[in-house]
Structure formats: structure tokens, C-alpha cells
Amino acid sequence: GDQPSAAAVAAGYLGRVIDDNAGTVPGYGGGPDYGNTANAVLSMVAAGFGAQQVDAAMAALEANAADYTRDDADEVVPGAAALVVLAELATSGSPRDVDGLNLVRDLLSSRTRAG
Secondary structure (H helix, E strand, O other): OOOOOHHHHHHHHHHHHHHHOOOOOEOOOOOEOHHHHHHHHHHHHHHOOOHHHHHHHHHHHHHOHHHHOEOOOOOEOHHHHHHHHHHHHHOOOOOOOEOOEOHHHHHHHHHHHHO
16 A cells, blocks of 8 residues: 655654644653754754644744743853754744844854854
8 A cells, every 4th residue: 555755754753742742842851842843843844744833833942942042141052043043944934033032143143252
């Protein structure tokens, strides 16, 4: 019989996880892992599956971007900011206005501080 594509199987799994976890992919501790969530968005967009789950995941990422992209001293976490920028671009969002944050500017300023 017809077998689903590997992309459909993988995206289906991620979509069910996102549906079951309020738009996020959990980490090892069980709570939301926004890095995993951003990676799931990028993967599902690349695979061409799960538009509703991608929308839900982006809403969760955007709502939590300030906490996810900043450390306890309110400094930019470049890797986290870069993931959200790429997820925004992959979904035709605006990385210069993520719930009021300009993550492109944040990345540029973190690069300057890092040398």
C-alpha cells in the first residue's frame, strides 16, 4: 500500500506534540522548550506540513520571546534570538517586531558586545 512520506510522518508527530502542549514542544523537564519549538517550526515549514500547528507554535514563541531571548540579567541570548528570527522569516513574520522586540537589532548589538 501507499506509505506516507518521511516528512509527513515526522511533521505529523511534531504537530501532535504541539497540539498536546499548548503550541510548544516540551523539553526534558516537561515544560515548554522554545528552542525545540522554534526548530519544530522551521522543520514543519521546510516539510510543508502542519500550518495550523506552525501558527500555534509561533504564537507561543512570540508570547514568550522576551523571556526566551533574554537571560536573567536581561542580556540578549544570541542563539535563542537567532532561532526566533529564522522562525519569523520562515513564516513571513517580522523579526523586527516580535511582541515589541526588534530581534535583528538585538542580534547586531550582541555581536558588537561579543567582539
